[in-house]
Amino acid sequence: MDRKELSTGSIQEGLQNHEDCKNTILSVEDIKDPDLTVAQLLEEKKVVSEKLSTLLELVGELVIAESNITQHPTIKSIKNESLNSTLSRFHKILIDLQDVAFSTRMIPISGVFKKISGIVHELQNQSDIKVLLHTSGEDTEIDKSRVDLIFEPIVYILKNSIEYGLESSDKRLSNGKSEIKNIYLSARQSINEVLVTVRDDGHGLDRRKILEKAKQNGIIIDDSIRLTNQGTTFVLRIPISLGTMEGTVVRIGIKYFTIQTVELREFVSLRDKKEIELDKDQNVLDIRGTFVPIFNINQILNHKESIEYDNKDPLIIVLEYEKKLLGIRVDEIIGSQNVVIKPLIGIMEQAQGVNGFTILGNGNVSLILDAKSIFSKQEISGVK
Known part of the structure; x- marks a missing residue:
């Protein structure tokens, strides 16, 4: 200290x-040629920065392409150990490349x-x-x-x-x-x-x-x-400006949503549990002695359109943020995958509860839920 x-x-x-x-502070390493002006040095740094940005974008596209390949039904149906081993090795190399690429801007x-x-x-x-x-x-x-x-x-x-x-x-x-x-x-x-x-x-x-x-x-x-x-x-x-993240994809009706995996506490089946209704718009679920508020996705995103759940095997995903808990009703857990975060544009920039979107391996678009803004909006926590 x-x-x-x-x-x-x-x-x-x-x-x-x-x-x-x-804004013009340069490191000693930058001044390789003492005859260069500050403007020239800054221009060189700008070019390097632009090249790094292009590299990061290409790595992101490579992640999407890899997901498209591994999630393709034809590839998934092939039972071949050599192919699976090659795909696994390719995935590991890609993750290492991704980590190195994104570390360049930190x-x-x-x-x-x-x-x-x-x-x-x-x-x-x-x-x-x-x-x-x-x-x-x-x-x-x-x-x-x-x-x-x-x-x-x-x-x-x-x-x-x-x-x-x-x-x-x-x-x-x-x-x-x-x-x-x-x-x-x-x-x-x-x-x-x-x-x-x-x-x-x-x-x-x-x-x-x-x-x-x-x-x-x-x-x-x-x-x-x-x-x-x-x-x-x-x-x-x-x-932290994450270019990619390890996300868990869920399906609600015909829509897909992605949550950062580290923000997920657990999944709970509603087959053997019953929600407790506190008032018209608020239910809670008793999970091992902790009463967790339960919401549907429209309450989270402030949407008014109707939701058509499958109701075959209702599930609750429990999010955790700074020791606070809340649950969201979903139809299906698709699984975990590495996803590229793309920024929202236009009117979607003002969307509540989301901080971007991603393109899944099956080609579907998935909104990325933002736990921090969701908890800030709901102002709730699990209560024992």
Whole structure:
């Protein structure tokens, strides 16, 4: 864990110094020819980036082609050990190629942390108030396209922590804290996102102002909440730009949907279980003592069209996100397969509960369900 000394003061001045050059920072390896101008170096980097993007697209198409071959009825009907062995080996090579290709656009977040430390270093002599900046998780990898997007928000939060969130030395001592202020900057990877946390040990949020603002907006807050003198924590959730993923495909009526396999907790048959109706639009299912809310796909996607279930062997897929659970009714589990994530376009970009689509091996289009947005929309959790 690194420890950097930091001082309060005008962060805007330090930011401006970095703003002019932050998008043109190049590594030593980039400067192979000292006669090249910055513009030429940036153009070379742009060409390399475009080639990498093309490579990633081709790898994605190769994944789709491989799925089309292995899922073709004719191929699946052939009982030949040599063919199966060859297809299995081809699949393994493709997965390795895919992992290497997509890793080319991931870089450690340490570059962002170093830039912030540079700003901290410039500002440390502008005030008598001393702050220790603690950093951790610098090796956490992030999509390079997100780097510039997160830099300014982190610095803005840091600025607010220093200028508004930290008390004077005398007040800190009277509150039983050390005279030196502490700010913690950390990063870690979750299932499909990177969490960047900025935390301080200052006086915390102003409870009175928050309650007043909440009442003005018709929001009810428990008056017993104590927010002051506890510091403040901000968490930035940065999605990992997955080009492909291991997904589980399900069928609901004549439509197909794909869920990231790591977000699936289990499948439950309704043959021997009965849903409990809480109200007109909400049922729950008792799964080993945990009551899990059950939804149909229209409730998830906010669609109004009718659903025609097969009703031969009703199933529930149970999703899990941050220890919360919910179930979705499906007709059939097609199976797991590696899928290429394609972005939604046009009016579909505003679709709720989905974050893309994929083309299955049988040629059908499948929407990719987004567990995070589904749970945020439903605001539910399994309750024992």
